[in-house]
Amino acid sequence: MSGFEPIRYHHGEVALTGRLIRPAGPPRAGIVIYPTIINGSARIEQAARDLAASGYLAFIADFYGEIPADFDAARPLADAARADTGYFRQRLRAALDALRGLPEMQGLPMAAIGYCMGGAAVLELARDGADLAAVVSFHGLLDTDRPAPPGVIAARILVCHGDADPLAPRENVLAFWKEMDAAGATWHFHSYSGVKHNFTDPASDLRGSDMFGYNASADRQSWAAMQSLFDEVFAAG
Amino acid sequence: MSGFEPIRYHHGEVALTGRLIRPAGPPRAGIVIYPTIINGSARIEQAARDLAASGYLAFIADFYGEIPADFDAARPLADAARADTGYFRQRLRAALDALRGLPEMQGLPMAAIGYCMGGAAVLELARDGADLAAVVSFHGLLDTDRPAPPGVIAARILVCHGDADPLAPRENVLAFWKEMDAAGATWHFHSYSGVKHNFTDPASDLRGSDMFGYNASADRQSWAAMQSLFDEVFAAG
Numbered sequence: 001m002s003g004f005e006p007i008r009y010h011h012g013e014v015a016l017t018g019r020l021i022r023p024a025g026p027p028r029a030g031i032v033i034y035p036t037i038i039n040g041s042a043r044i045e046q047a048a049r050d051l052a053a054s055g056y057l058a059f060i061a062d063f064y065g066e067i068p069a070d071f072d073a074a075r076p077l078a079d080a081a082r083a084d085t086g087y088f089r090q091r092l093r094a095a096l097d098a099l100r101g102l103p104e105m106q107g108l109p110m111a112a113i114g115y116c117m118g119g120a121a122v123l124e125l126a127r128d129g130a131d132l133a134a135v136v137s138f139h140g141l142l143d144t145d146r147p148a149p150p151g152v153i154a155a156r157i158l159v160c161h162g163d164a165d166p167l168a169p170r171e172n173v174l175a176f177w178k179e180m181d182a183a184g185a186t187w188h189f190h191s192y193s194g195v196k197h198n199f200t201d202p203a204s205d206l207r208g209s210d211m212f213g214y215n216a217s218a219d220r221q222s223w224a225a226m227q228s229l230f231d232e233v234f235a236a237g
Numbered sequence: 238m239s240g241f242e243p244i245r246y247h248h249g250e251v252a253l254t255g256r257l258i259r260p261a262g263p264p265r266a267g268i269v270i271y272p273t274i275i276n277g278s279a280r281i282e283q284a285a286r287d288l289a290a291s292g293y294l295a296f297i298a299d300f301y302g303e304i305p306a307d308f309d310a311a312r313p314l315a316d317a318a319r320a321d322t323g324y325f326r327q328r329l330r331a332a333l334d335a336l337r338g339l340p341e342m343q344g345l346p347m348a349a350i351g352y353c354m355g356g357a358a359v360l361e362l363a364r365d366g367a368d369l370a371a372v373v374s375f376h377g378l379l380d381t382d383r384p385a386p387p388g389v390i391a392a393r394i395l396v397c398h399g400d401a402d403p404l405a406p407r408e409n410v411l412a413f414w415k416e417m418d419a420a421g422a423t424w425h426f427h428s429y430s431g432v433k434h435n436f437t438d439p440a441s442d443l444r445g446s447d448m449f450g451y452n453a454s455a456d457r458q459s460w461a462a463m464q465s466l467f468d469e470v471f472a473a474g
Contacts, residue, residue: 163414163426170411170414174407177400177407177428177430180430181430181431185430186430186431186454187429187430188427188428188429188430188455188458189400189427189428189430190425190426190427190428190462191414191425191426191427191428192424192425193414193417193418193422193423193424193425193426194418194423217423217469218425220465220469221425221462221465221466221469224461224462224465225427225458225461225462225465228457228458228461228462228465229458232454232457232458
């Protein structure tokens with residue numbers, strides 16, 4: 001497994017920098033990781049390292065072209081990136097294209113995973129018909145202002161969801177299922193009782209908010225579910 | 238791994254025969270498997286063999302004391318066994334006691350899994366406060382006439398559910414979540430889009446009913462989820 005290598009890419013005029021980490025052997029596939037609103041964290045780097053250790057080329061996408069100092073600084077950057085869903089999808093696709101363009105990716109399948117805002121991001125990519133074997137959302141937001149039209153979604157969808165996440169209450173879950181069914185998507189939805197937003201990150205417990213909370217079991221089981229789905233879709237690919 | 242050994246046990250006057258299969262090495266835990274309404278099938282035996290291959294003592298429970306010739310013959314037997322939920326729970330507990338009573342089970346933790354009627358069965362055991370590390374329901378019915386009182390459920394709960402299962406529609410899913418939350422249970426609920434009843438069994442496709450259908454991905458992913466939950470609860474046990 002390599003260390004992180006910066007990979008420059010662009011969305012229009014916006015300069016972005018992804019971070020690539022390689023497995024020890026030949027990669028099984030390429031995985032783009034979309035971070036939370038803060039645009040990177042120790043937890044996201046851990047996910048990338050774990051994917052590389054499992055044989056994947058892992059690429060951490062860059063939402064903004066900068067690392068905000070804190071959540072207050074991140075919010076306006078996120079608002080700008082997401083102001084228009086079509087624009088946001090282009091920003092996200094720029095990361096897919098950056099990974100896809102690497103020589104070592106030629107002929108390899110791809111998937112995308114994401115956390116919180118990154119979870120919403122991978123669902124937007126699926127809705128946009130991105131050529132991905134699978135997308136996996138961890139505590140991602142589920143709603144959109146551009147529901148997927150029928151027949152567009154190509155990616156298998158796995159949503160790993162905290163049932164006590166106030167950012168995605170049960171009515172959003174039901175609306176998401178309806179949207180995905182209308183689109184003809186193939187989705188697996190995992191709901192974890194009493195589990196809050198950002199359940200994958202031990203740092204959640206330091207946020208001082210009742211909305212956030214680390215849950216070791218949900219973290220472990222959601223990661224295992226992702227691995228098992230990847231084993232399935234990349235074996236067939 | 239051994240072959241199947243018949244284990245006689247009783248529920249009151251009813252003579253029952255479980256089937257035990259042993260792992261090659263020392264068992265990690267004991268798992269009781271509750272079959273579908275037909276009280277045993279090639280698929281259930283496969284589940285037991287797979288559990289034994291994974292290091293578990295696996296015990297196929299007997300619902301009736303007989304193997305019905307077909308589904309028509311099974312229905313009155315199931316109606317009799319389930320006529321009263323308290324009586325049904327005793328029938329189910331007799332299998333737990335039979336496995337628990339084996340000398341090789343001493344000091345080992347236990348879990349229970351079940352399919353269709355057997356899925357409903359393991360949820361009834363959880364509601365009854367059975368001393369199990371976990372229960373896993375595969376396409377089980379979710380409703381009950383004896384909801385769990387607060388604080389009684391000891392087992393971790395994993396439900397692997399086909400979202401297109403007409404025997405457990407979405408209103409039952411929501412009612413189940415509410416019941417489990419009121420009981421203070423820890424549950425993970427996995428819902429698979431477009432997946433029908435009895436999705437684990439290739440023979441489902443021979444049933445000639447639109448309610449039933451094998452789904453290889455749901456079968457694979459639900460089994461992996463069960464294994465991953467067992468890895469967690471038995472590592473801690």
